[in-house]
Amino acid sequence: MAPIAWKPEYSVGNPAVDHEHQELIDLVNSTAAAILDRRPDADIQRGFGDLFRAISAHFALEEQQMRAHGYDQTDQHKADHERLLDELRDIMDGAGAHPQTAADRLVEALEAWFANHFRVHDSRLHLRLGPHDHG
Template sequence: MPPIAWKPEYSVGNAEVDYEHKELVELVNQTASAILNGKDADEIQKGFGELLSAISSHFALEEQEMLGYGYDQLAVHKADHEELLDELRDIMDGTGENPDKTAERLVASLEAWFTNHFKTHDARLHNQLG
């Protein structure tokens, strides 16, 4: 399973936000490669922990900004964040069972989510926030 490559369509038109998004993509790739390289369970859990915490803080920041701005699509945007966090926890819980499948699911799910979320919810939000 190849890692997630940054694509121009991921850009929300704000360099700082793109940089944060790139860091999230990078953490997904690092975690997937730790799994595929047969790293021990502790190291994999550590990777997932870092990924989950980076994603959670990024979401919290966006939700804070939406609140402060009185953003009209806060609820639907936040629901999409929650969905990803649920999916990520679910993937994390299945890690021990089949490492190859876990890595594949991690990359495929996150890539699909990034592709949709960045160009819809995040592009609209950061376009309004300026």
């Protein structure tokens, strides 16, 4: 399973947000690599924990910005965040018994979700918010 590579079409037009998205991609890749390299369980669990926390914090910030601006697609956007968190929890639950499958699922599922979510939801949100700090 090749790691997720950043693609120009992932850009939402705000360098600070793109940087944060790139960091999430890096955490997915490092967690998958820890599994594929057969690192100790503690390292793998730490990778999943760091990834889950970073994604949750990123979503919380976007959702706070949506509420602050009375963004018109808050519900749809938040639902797509929840969908990813559910999937990630499911992948983490299966990682103990079937780590290699979990690594494949992690990269596949997150790559598909990133490609769609950045283009459909985050681009629209950050266009509406205009130039702003992120973080």
